[in-house]
Amino acid sequence: MSAGFADIDWARPWLAPIEPRGKRWQAAALTGYADYLATLNEDASAAALFTGRGRPLAFIAQEELPAGASYEGHIAQTGRVPTRHNLHDFFNGSMWFAYPRIKAVLNARQAEQIDERGIGPTRGGVRDGLTLFDENAVLFACADAALADSLRGFQWRALFIDQRAAWGTRCEARIFGHALLEKLVAPYKACTGHAWIVDVPADYFTLDDAGRRALIDERIAQSVLDAPLDSRAFAPLPVLGVPGWWGANASPDFYDDVSVFRPGRRNR
Structure with a gap:
């Protein structure tokens, strides 16, 4: 579903840093999920972005995340960001382009914590802070x-x-x-x-x-x-x-x- 994408008001001043790319993503998202992911991946390829462990960044449908795999760990290991067709993940993807170094460091630290502590019922203090x-x-x-x-x-x-x-x-x-x-x-x-x-x-x-x-x-x-x-x-x-x-x-x-x-x- 594309509910919510049409409600983005690009006149809001806090959206100015992501407006040019965001408008294209919005148009693709309103067309459909496949077009949306394709547009994100075209931009990721052109920008040559990398995850916290140096993997080239790409975006995949949420259902491609393997059962039992952690979200942040999967991104760090494979470079593939599970992405739903909603506003939450729309803005998450936008931040990978606006602030790629910060996103990569957050991902790296999350993955380190998962490697050390595993995935439990709670994240722990460090992961809570990163989140x-x-x-x-x-x-x-x-x-x-x-x-x-x-x-x-x-x-x-x-x-x-x-x-x-x-x-x-x-x-x-x-x-x-x-x-x-x-x-x-x-x-x-x-x-x-x-x-x-x-x-x-x-x-x-x-x-x-x-x-x-x-x-x-x-x-x-x-x-x-x-x-x-x-x-x-x-x-x-x-x-x-x-x-x-x-x-x-x-x-x-x-x-x-x-x-x-x-x-x-x-x-x-």
């Missing part, structure tokens, strides 16, 4: 430590109102988590991502979109390679609070909703 990143991360690129401190400290007024002019010149947010992107096809105020903060030089903000993505893809991939990943490594970020992402947040009153913009334990 959280993959599903719900927001990449917060920042050239001003005070802004990063405001995010970590739940200082929403400082981050979104007092320093509003800093967005796009000293900090920015980029959505990476494919489950979060799926939710944002039908946005609601409480949509919250897990922000991974990455320091960038001031001239990062003079680069075009491709240059910015390449820089943070490399930096974050390196930081995720050895990082202890758990919920404490992230900072919650209500994504519709990002200036320019939602019309209603032009009013300072938007941020007074403490059910969304919570004070947090660190402030209390």
